[in-house]
Amino acid sequence: MTEQTDPGPGDSPLPTVHKQPMWKRLLRAGVTVAVLILVFGFVLPKLADYRTVADHIGDIEPLQWLLLAIFAGWFLVAYVFVFLSTLPGLRFREGFVVQTTATAINNSLPAGGAIALPVTYTQFLSWGFTPEAVTAALLTAGVWDQLARLALPVLGVAAIAITGNALWWMWLVSLGGIVVVVGAIWLVALVLRSETATVALGVWLDGIVNWALRKIKRDPIDVVAATLKFRDNVRHVAQYRWKWVTAATIANHASMAALFAVSLRAVGVTSDDVSLPWLILGFALGRLLVMIPVSPGGLGLVDLGFIGLISLGWGAGADHDLISAGVLLYRALSFLPPILFGLGSWVFWRANRSWRHDWKTERRGEVISA
Numbered sequence: 001m002t003e004q005t006d007p008g009p010g011d012s013p014l015p016t017v018h019k020q021p022m023w024k025r026l027l028r029a030g031v032t033v034a035v036l037i038l039v040f041g042f043v044l045p046k047l048a049d050y051r052t053v054a055d056h057i058g059d060i061e062p063l064q065w066l067l068l069a070i071f072a073g074w075f076l077v078a079y080v081f082v083f084l085s086t087l088p089g090l091r092f093r094e095g096f097v098v099q100t101t102a103t104a105i106n107n108s109l110p111a112g113g114a115i116a117l118p119v120t121y122t123q124f125l126s127w128g129f130t131p132e133a134v135t136a137a138l139l140t141a142g143v144w145d146q147l148a149r150l151a152l153p154v155l156g157v158a159a160i161a162i163t164g165n166a167l168w169w170m171w172l173v174s175l176g177g178i179v180v181v182v183g184a185i186w187l188v189a190l191v192l193r194s195e196t197a198t199v200a201l202g203v204w205l206d207g208i209v210n211w212a213l214r215k216i217k218r219d220p221i222d223v224v225a226a227t228l229k230f231r232d233n234v235r236h237v238a239q240y241r242w243k244w245v246t247a248a249t250i251a252n253h254a255s256m257a258a259l260f261a262v263s264l265r266a267v268g269v270t271s272d273d274v275s276l277p278w279l280i281l282g283f284a285l286g287r288l289l290v291m292i293p294v295s296p297g298g299l300g301l302v303d304l305g306f307i308g309l310i311s312l313g314w315g316a317g318a319d320h321d322l323i324s325a326g327v328l329l330y331r332a333l334s335f336l337p338p339i340l341f342g343l344g345s346w347v348f349w350r351a352n353r354s355w356r357h358d359w360k361t362e363r364r365g366e367v368i369s370a
Contacts, residue, residue, distance in 0.1 A: 080092060097123065103339075156284050
């Protein structure tokens with residue numbers, strides 16, 4: 001049984017959300033609550049004292065709060081420019097509504113991505129964008145985002161190596177990371193340029209994916225057709241707008257890393273305690289934990305990862321309470337504002353009918369779906 005979100009004006013194909021049995025949803029919610037209790041109730045108190053953490057945050061100067069607000073604002077709107085680069089004709093206010101709504105869902109609901117995707121489609125379609133244009137934009141943004149996630153740890157290690165503080169294993173990680181990033185870029189470029197290579201990749205993936213599906217007693221899927229469809233959707237955007245997409249993606253990831261670094265510096269973590277390259281590397285590796293869908297936005301698990309990577313590993317000279325204060329401040333600034341703005345964006349989108357257009361008539365973004 002599936003349920004689809006109402007597309008608004010005109011009928012349109014939307015990603016389907018498979019409704020899970022109640023026991024699975026309750027189990028997922030229970031796991032989320034258990035993880036939060038375990039991390040914030042038992043593990044984190046052993047690393048830092050909450051009262052001391054609150055005192056460090058309370059000691060932040062007004063000018064530092066202003067700086068934090070500026071970087072938090074940049075963080076809030078940075079991904080909008082990714083949407084603008086992948087979906088020509090999109091207006092900033094439309095991108096802001098989509099971005100904050102999707103982020104609010106991801107940050108507040110277990111497995112929020114499965115809910116945010118059809119909501120995102122619905123909003124884009126309600127403004128007249130064609131399904132093909134939306135699919136191309138979202139897939140391109142997703143591919144570039146994953147490449148940036150892989151590249152950021154490599155850049156962090158490279159920065160540490162330049163300062164002369166790299167350990168032997170970091171060189172191995174750096175070389176391995178470079179191989180992975182270059183290989184991923186080469187694979188994407190090959191798929192986009194050659195239909196034969198796309199089919200070959202699809203055949204290879206088909207064997208792996210359907211073998212795994214048989215093991216979990218799921219119906220097989222046509223991976224070759226899905227790979228070809230991916231190529232058709234992404235090719236035009238990647239070919240003609242890759243420079244803009246790359247620049248917007250870099251700016252987006254830079255906004256996250258900058259807010260993280262500024263948050264730790266604001267509570268008193270100096271460069272003598274933890275250098276900037278160490279902060280960036282710890283941030284890059286900690287963000288990979290977001291991919292584990294245990295809690296909304298990786299809440300709890302990611303926080304613990306950041307604190308552990310920096311304070312227990314490379315930032316041994318820094319006060320653990322300071323590290324914890326900076327990490328929790330970053331998480332609050334990056335987690336809560338998108339929820340508040342996203343709620344307002346959702347209400348505004350539902351109430352404001354002046355933006356609504358039938359995509360079958362308007363066909364916005366069709367230039368990238370041709």
